Amino acid sequence: MKLGKVDTAEIRRHMRWARHHSGRVARAVHRHGFSTRKRVIASLVVLAIVPIVLVQLFWSTTSLLPNTYVGSVNLSNMAKDEAVTKLNEAYEATKVPVYFSDSDEVAVQPTLGNLGYTIDNEARVDAYSYPFAMRLVPYSLFWYQFFMSKGNPQVARSDEALVSFVNERFGEDCEFEPVNGTVAYIDDELQAVEASRGGSCDPDEMLREFRGVGAQLDLAKITLTGTSTAPEVSTADAEAEYDRLVKQLGGGVVLMVEDKEQKIEKKVVEPWIEYSVVEGKLVAGINDEKAAAWLSDKYGEKYTWDAGTTTIHLVDYAEKSQDTGKSGSALNNVSTIGEIEKDLQGAQKTARLMIDSIAPAIEYTREYSPSNATLSAVIKKFASSHGGSYGVKMVELSGERRNAEYNSTKTFITASTYKMFVAYSVLLQIEKGAMHWTDRSAGGQTVSTCFDKMLKLSDNDCAVALFLKVSYPVVMADAHAIGATHTNFVRGKDLTSTAADEAHLLSLLYTGQILSQQASRDRWIETMKGNVYVSGIPTGIPGVVVADKVGFMDGLLHDAAIVYSKKGDYVLIIMTNGSSWGNIAALAKEIEAAR
Template sequence: MISITIMDPNSPYQSPAGIPPQTPVPEAPVPYGNPTAPYVQTVPPAPQMPAPQPYTQPQNTWASPSQTGYPQSPQMPQPHDMSNYGTAITPPPRPRVYGKVPLPVRIVEWFKGHWYIPAGVLVVLLVVGNIISQLLYPLNALPAGLVVDGAKVGGMDRDAAVAKLNAAYDKVQVKLFFGDASVPYKTPAASQLGIRADNTSRLASVSYPFALRFVPTSYWWAAGLAKVGDPVYNYDKATLDTYALKNLGEDCVIPPKNASLKLDDDRFAVVPAEAGGKCNLTEFKDAVGKVTYAGGYNVKTPVAKVEAPLTNDVAQQLGDELNNNLKNDLPLQAAGETTQVKSSVAKGWLSFQPFIPEDKNDGTPLPPPRLLYVIEPERVKRYLETSGIAAKVEKKPGVTKISTTDFTETSRTNGAPGVLIDINKTIASIDPFINARASGATVAVGPVPATEQYTRKYTPSDAGYRALIQQFAQDNPGKIGISFHEFSGKRPYLGGTANDTMQLPAAGVEGIYLAYVAQRGIEDGSVQPTDRVFGSLSYTECMEAAISSQDADCIGALLGKLSNATVNARLAEIGLTGTSFSGDVNVTTAHDMVLFMEKLNDGTLAGIKKRESLMTPLSDISLRDGIKSAAQNAKVSGGATDTNYNEMAVVTGTGQYVVAIMTEGSDGAKTTSKLIKAIDAIRKQKQDLRS
């Protein structure tokens, strides 16, 4: 409930109960009802100002450790009694005064207003540092980032860059085109044709100019200002003659290339025939002697064209037949199941070879040339193994363990026979499907005997020696021919042979034969040792390279200079009747290798008195994983290709023996080392026997 009290304006002011008076009681106003009363304006007395306070010096609150974390105002407001005057007047606040601002704060504030100064200093330092680094760049070094004909030579010493470019040019393949052929006949390295590019002069003026080093950032773009000329070409006629004779023959006949087929997007397409012909060797050599590098070496020589006998039409006819016959998948039955072999897979089993009938000059008309397909056994076998078909039909044979001593069998444990895929019969089943004479094919299998595993023991006797050599050739994979016999040490001198008259590619071992024939020529005066044979190499240098490193270029060059007929005649005189330099591939035998090595060792080679030129390189042969790995003191000659490995040596230990081994399709170096260790083991048994 709200109570309202109406006050009489003529009554004096009364304070409500309980509330003390805040100001003096005002006087009663002059009533307005008496206009004759004089008007009196009451002016209130002027307020009295407070007494002045003494000034207190502000303190440095930043430096005082006893102060609290935040500085207090140096002057505290003083309370004043405002009850004696009507209106209060508050003096303006004094400014707060702090101590000196901390250095980090002042630095930050300065950087905010002067950021461009440190930025400018940094730029100047970078520029100066860049110029200094450019001034320290080697004077003889080529500009950074320089690329010449695809070879990065930037930053290299000029002489090193020249050597690098020269070596790179030597390895560039030269494409030899004859007639209108679009595919090169051969692609030898430039060095094989005697083409030498000298890059000395083209880099002589290329440098990082000293004045340019004062230009900032020129390190990164100076190479773009370099002007690189062309190399200077030199052509070695002797090297070219050797290559031409070996690869083109004296008649320079280029055989034509018959048309064939290739699998292209699941269909057989024609590989076009290319004409061959007869070239002029002089024109060929002239073309090689003028060729320069232009993204590669390309030599084109005109020929008297001879068309390929097997034309594109013949190949196209076979391609159409096969595409039609193999348009469907091949149903292949195995182990009671039928596997659908995709037609593209079956097509991939085929390769092609031309059949060109030979004219027998008997008046019988020749049948036309044909293109024949061949089902490749390895491709079919690989598919049967990877598809899981072989695992379903084959049973691996067991192992028959046999122990022997020399040629005598001492024990045998027979293993179970097995069942394996007969790949030849399987191919015979696939062929009718390819000819559209059958609707499917069958995987043929047949029994196979258990594999044999031998444990061999040998006695230090004549039978033991012979058994070791013969059984070594049987037990190791590939074709192996061995000849070995002792010629000093404990008597009797023993040995053995295996396939020692089998002819195999010489594979580089013929280098020492050619060096012998050349040495005979040097001693009889028909050959000058300083005459150049290949490039800048003389007879003496090429003889050493042919023996120690089996250098193919030197071997070919020596044969070209000495002639095949002369070499064959000289070797026949010393009894090397199984060695021939008449065919496309030089061949020899293990028997001839041992005979030559024995005669060389005892100094009985006919026609030479100074054998040091042949003996010295035998200690520095490049083949180190064969005989040398098992007998480091052996005098070794040899050679190796991808398929053949041949070595012959005179081995010195407790007595001496001569050995030769030829391998084809074997792990040549390991097989050879294994043989030497086996020979040394049986010879040690012999030495340990009581006399």
């Protein structure tokens, strides 16, 4: 048995003295004629009593005796200051079992500390003494404490703290939700956390009952009039999950790094573990931030490097050569964390470090052949012989890959063709995750709905809402970044562009040189195929599929199209001021015939 804090060197000295003098006593017994049997008994008595009495005489006055208990709190052999701390904590952590009248299950168990109690056992413990007279009684060290008065603690209670706790935990109206049992990392270890029932009760009755609770280690239950609600996850469920998790986790998580097994130690993984409730069951998860920081620190340097750049050389939007850059590498912490979660959930026995290959960035160099004289002459002749001003650009995307133009760099107010640039910026935002199709836009409509209405119906409310959602500066910056540098969108001023810039935009769209996802490009083109205003280019080339966006405002009439001709696909932009839809249709017909 562990003894109190005594001077062991002093005890050893006295034990040697006791053994020496025990021998002298034994010899004295022999000289006085005691029988052999009596001499043995007397010697044993001396040897049994003297050492323990010496221990008792030198037992520290600042240590409690063995077998010292206050209620169920074991204070045996503790220094008094440590015993005070332990006893104070035990009182403040003592739970008050609260039941509701409709159930025989504990609803909640606040502690005395929760109820505003401050409990001090210093004077009480200091009064625990071991009198000198009792120290002389053999073996009193082990039984005197049973007869010693244990006294009572000094108690203070803050009613303000009690009311604050009740309002915060149960609400001012005593309407509170159940709390699920769970498993959590608390005080440097995983623990099963108790559940508690929700309920509805009389707040005045609750306060009255709590005020009547005494500062004791063993408390009687409180029963409140009211109804209670069971949690989805009980304490038993939490304890069962804790047992399963401990068994599953073992010494840690086995992580496959390339083709080698490594172990993430248990002490590393435990602080990451967080639980959620899914369909009434506890599901083990991982704190993304903590796990990602550790993974990056452990593996980031070895498995992360930047990708290079692939340069694609284009002539008239067609690839002629390519200089391929090196791929990069990056940890996929999200997927790795998912792997660890599956391991903790018991879905697999080994997790895998997920590493992504990063494709090199793509840059383009562009060259353009001189305009085709024949086709350009057709356009010029038509523009010269028909009223109004024209800006025209045609780019063949297959076959001979000719291009033709007339005043293609002339600046026009865009009317509604600016909506193509808005569409591009919206798709960029969606690909980045900064915007979603389900986000709300004009009049509560989704971005998806407004995107379609903007391109099919030329809906102005939707276009303006999306323009503002992305912002004017961003839309213009996106246009300039792809080479449409004569396109300018400044809020409060006319929105302007050129036939060349709009042809460049649609040529990049068709050839897949803008946007990172084919689904984005398909969505844009298919939506423009549904344009309802077809008096321009589609009328001039009947029977041919056209994906176009028109613009009309005052005397401005524009049509920007991808034409899917049997002779080969091409982009055709016709911007006019003071012309007509009939003239635009006629020009489209002449260009198609001349190809």
